[in-house]
Amino acid sequence: xxxxxxxxxxxxxxxxxxxxxxxxxxxxxxxxxxxxxxxxxxxxxxxxxxxxxxxxxxxxxxxxxxxxxxxxxxxxxxxxxxxxxxxxxxxxxxxxxxxxxxxxxxxxxxxxxxxxxxxxxxxxxxxxxxxxxxxxxxxxxxxxxxxxxxxxxxxxxxxxxxxxxxxxxxxxxx
Numbered sequence: 001x002x003x004x005x006x007x008x009x010x011x012x013x014x015x016x017x018x019x020x021x022x023x024x025x026x027x028x029x030x031x032x033x034x035x036x037x038x039x040x041x042x043x044x045x046x047x048x049x050x051x052x053x054x055x056x057x058x059x060x061x062x063x064x065x066x067x068x069x070x071x072x073x074x075x076x077x078x079x080x081x082x083x084x085x086x087x088x089x090x091x092x093x094x095x096x097x098x099x100x101x102x103x104x105x106x107x108x109x110x111x112x113x114x115x116x117x118x119x120x121x122x123x124x125x126x127x128x129x130x131x132x133x134x135x136x137x138x139x140x141x142x143x144x145x146x147x148x149x150x151x152x153x154x155x156x157x158x159x160x161x162x163x164x165x166x167x168x169x170x171x172x173x174x
Contacts, residue, residue, distance in 0.1 A: 002029060002132045014072035017083075022133055027087040029129045031137065032072075035080025038138040042163045044081030045142035046071035047130040047151060049088035052095060070168045071145050082137060084130045091115065092124035127151055131158035 002022040010019040010032065017032040037043045048071065054064030068083070075081030090098040091112070097120045104114035112122035134142065141161035144152060145168055156162055 002129055014076040030085040031133050032083040034075050037080055037082055039140060041141045042143050043139045044075055044078050046083045046145040047127055049086045049125055052089060067168050084133050088125045093120040127154045128158055131155055131160050
């Protein structure tokens with residue numbers, strides 16, 4: 001269960017978002033909210049997992065940074081929406097798994113399969129916290145920006161109403 005810790009405005013190149021910090025006793029989750037989303041249907045929403053290489057180090061090996069920028073741009077165009085940032089580096093296997101998988105990826109092995117070969121889960125992410133954030137924000141239904149069908153099914157299993165999917169054009173994966 002999450003608790004809301006703090007909030008404040010965040011000016012970005014895509015406009016001003018309300019940044020809301022949540023905590024579940026182990027990890028922080030951040031919601032970036034633009035406009036009024038409470039008790040609204042078809043709220044544009046991106047659930048995004050942390051990627052240090054893409055977001056901090058500007059790696060060209062994945063499209064995480066580009067997907068975040070696309071999501072912020074689409075929310076700005078719509079005038080409202082929610083982006084939820086989850087602390088789930090390396091599909092929640094951690095940065096060590098990412099580093100260890102590089103050799104296998106260079107041999108053409110997909111990221112998820114590389115994780116499995118190294119003894120990690122193909123995808124250990126959970127979207128329970130994202131569902132809790134959306135409930136806290138009183139969002140009625142979302143238009144989910146994702147290329148991941150597993151994310152969609154997990155959020156629906158957590159009781160969220162997904163009114164549609166908006167795919168984000170992606171060239172690379174990780």
